[in-house]
Amino acid sequence: MRTLVLACIDGSKYAPAVCDAAAWAALRLEAPLTFLHVLSKVREVTQSDLSGNIGLGSRESLLEELAELDAKRGKLAQEQGRQILAAAKERARAAGISEPTGLQRHGGLVETLAEREEEIRLLVLGKRGEAAEFASEHMGSHLERVIRSMSRPILVTTEEFRAPKRIMLAFDGSATTRKGVDMVAASPLFRGLPCHLVMVGADTSEARAQLARARQILEMARFDAPEVILPGEPEIALTGYQQENGIDLMIMGAYGHSRIRHLFVGSTTTEMIRNSTVPLLLLR
Known part of the structure; x- marks a missing residue:
């Protein structure tokens, strides 16, 4: 089975960046690109949709009208999805992708992704979705469900995307971030880019040794890999380093066993993604 880059798109303002x-x-990885548009299940109209004391004939008539309205909404949503997919494929072709494909599916996003996980090499999402945009809210809880359910790398993009020139990896010595170092070293995704190794916590000999091993792996793969240990709270320290050093993309473990894990548990996931001004690549 060929692995691919799968991008989830909807009608939000994040779709172009996705x-x-x-x-x-896809170009960096030399992998196929597929766009996915998921249609939520159309609400089924039942008698419980109606309230108050109305006559049986009136109720049946209203139920029929509501059913027709839902059917029309479903058709409109399907057509809108087709147009979104067509626009996405056209944009990808303009960027150099020769044969992008599109999929439209009914159901839940998490369930749909779970069915296709084995073929996904990289999943790309916007930090907000269409429904959250109309509600003036962040899609944190929805996005967190995807992060928790997937074992594939997930690239969460901001409203605008530019090809990164500098990346940083939030390193804590955990199995997840050690795997991240190996991934960066082996993958063509970041080849030729400086990769800053940033650890937040106590500056101990063990921490220095862990960073040195990580740097050695990257340098053997011909990466420029500056390393640093920062004091303070992870979210503040990492964001500050990113801004001060012109980092275009951050790589982090979605779950870990150190203080960095608090960035990606519960509502903090939403806060980190909301406040980030650069794309995040989340690893499991």
């Missing part, structure tokens, strides 16, 4: 990020990744 297209650009996915096209960039």
